[in-house]
Amino acid sequence: MDVSLARILVCLFAGIGLIVLLTAKYRVHAFFALILACLIVGLGVGMPVDAVLTSVKDGFGNILKSLGLIIVLGTTLGAVLEHTGCTSVMANSILKQIGSKRANLAMSLTGLIVGLPIFCDSGYIVLSGLNKSLARSSGIAMAVMATSLATGLYSVHCLIPPHPGASAAAALIGVDYGRLIITGTLVAIPAMLVGYFWAGYSGKKYPDVVTETEEAPTEPAYLPSALKAFLPVAIPILLIAVKAFFVIDTVAPNKWLTMFLSLGDPAIALAIGILLAFNAGSNWRKDAVAKLLQDGAEKAGGILVIIGAGGAFGAVLAATKIGGHLSAALPLASMGLFFPFLITFIIKTAQGSSTVAIITAASIVLPLLKPLGLDTATGHLLGVLAMGAGSMMISHANDAYFWVIAKFSGLEMKTMLGVYSVSTVLMGLTSFAMVYLLSFIL
Template identity: 30%
Template structure:
């Protein structure tokens, strides 16, 4: 959603749906978030249902009429899905094409063939970062696990020496870089420029993933020195194919949407003339929808046809890519509904009023709010969505770059200390054959390093740009 549409939406909801004071609104926020946390953690309710119920509880405690609370929730859900739903769908299709065609295997095998010894952890973080661009975190883990275990066995490495860099690359991409759902929703919520956010996100991501990946893996391997577990490795896609795409074509397809969106951001900065024909062209081809759509269409040929896929197989790949994202779309949409309920209840304005008297920077406040929600719910996506809704009013007077940094501060906070209430925690534990304590000392600490380093870099950038 563009800044204009955000402003139009805000104009439609100038009058809060409740006349509650700051104290009552504060209590409503705490009760609403506590309801979501309790339903997710204690009763294991799906995040979509928890966010829906939490939004209604928030409105009720804030004293809003039920019908208006429902309208706020459904409006927020609709605008969020309209803003990011198509992008998530296109990203899922591209990721499925990448996996099914063997293109991901080609990237992995090519880089591993040129790396060895001390360079292997750096190769793993590079693989994970590249593969993680179009893939969801969970999909990336499943895709890279066979590679991590294979490399650890073949080179007699500790699983943590190879696995931590791969996990760091995936996690940083997931939390900071669009077109992943969390960053997209935060961009949508605060009205940030996607291209600028992407550029600054990459700038923050590079040193962050180095520190949390190859550097930290040295310590993690000492703390938890475990061999690759003996288990049946999942069959890789390329083992079923007669041929697979080339390395260059695969890499170019994966990076195409990133290049197009960065080109738009660069032209906007250099030209800065909405009437200029060149800027208008780049505004179109660099829009997230067109950039991702172009990558998918190109991928049909460079990935699908290169792997020998016919029309029917391509259609099956698209279908299979879209099916798993139904839950993600509903969670993201419900998070948008929760965000809109917060805004319409006057919570955003309350935070804006209160924060005027604080000496704490807005970016640090956004990071802290995301950290708190992440620790409570275990979901980086829920933390990003909720924090973006709470701090959205703070972006009103920010520059384009600082609004982008606000998104990155939220994303960094949303990754803080994954623990037992996070599905990713258990995914890592089971795949790598770790105990709960070992998972905390490796995965949880790595996530905390990512959050703190990225948050610190965001604050540092805010002082110089």
């Protein structure tokens, strides 16, 4: 199939435009938007119908094969942590250490830690009650408190597995999850701090306005100890990180070490986290356990079909040989990490979802890794992180998370745009600067 670059690009832009139009304006589920984009691109460049369908099926299946367990287990872990009150316990423990005078810093750190296994929108809803209470007791403006918590959660949501965008990009491009968690955390911490400082600087300019807000979920009657609350988060991360350390340093392990390192497989580590999270609860009933597991699986299902469709889109793009055409026509080598960052930034700003943005961008970047100079293990890692940085900006009125924050904190549109949206721009730029700096170190 000999197709010109111009034709491929027209079809690609048409596919991306369709994704943005359907998801942002018409609120069509991203799965259907991505599948339709596959057909637009594949048929547009002249691929036979059966070839397009084969690419869609192969791409869909290949990414779910490597990612399905991680998403289901990660989602379930978040559901159990919410149900048992572990998130509130972690928040209060951090607050005791930091002090009520710096309650906004405590909420930023809480967002960073709680956000590791829990999606940012769920984490914000669960912690919104505590956040509003601290805002009243400390006298700190709600815009400061809300943005501090929101950016703490957001910093890890865009960069670190088991969050779906980072997980899908890692699976598509081929990045070790342990290395991504370790390096992504190094990038997420400065991003969180930038969000915290901007919230403190700009949020105090906006006085609190009493508006109708959503009610936060009620906490369970029994709350676990701080140790039990932190273990389901700390142990899986530690196990995954230890395994990644041995992979990075290529240490030849013995039999017993091999058995121990097998616990660092993300699926096994997350399963251990779920067991520890259940242990943090009390007086479990069979129906309660069954409902939590069902909720986790059902929520994961919606995410998995989007990720699978993203994998299908990537497979169709690969079949068009877009990488060879672009590498011959553009100086991609001079763009390097900036290209995946820019592509993700544009898609995120246009259609609102960080997950859809990074999955779509990963599909575009995959065949371009070699001409971009990123066709190494480290290049793959930094490329995924650059896309994660791009997926942070700009969160505004077309982002569902934007409205979760506004509704549960009672902030007006002007305040949200002036404080939170600007913070996402600063976080994205900071994250990309960190990734660029790491490119000279790793």
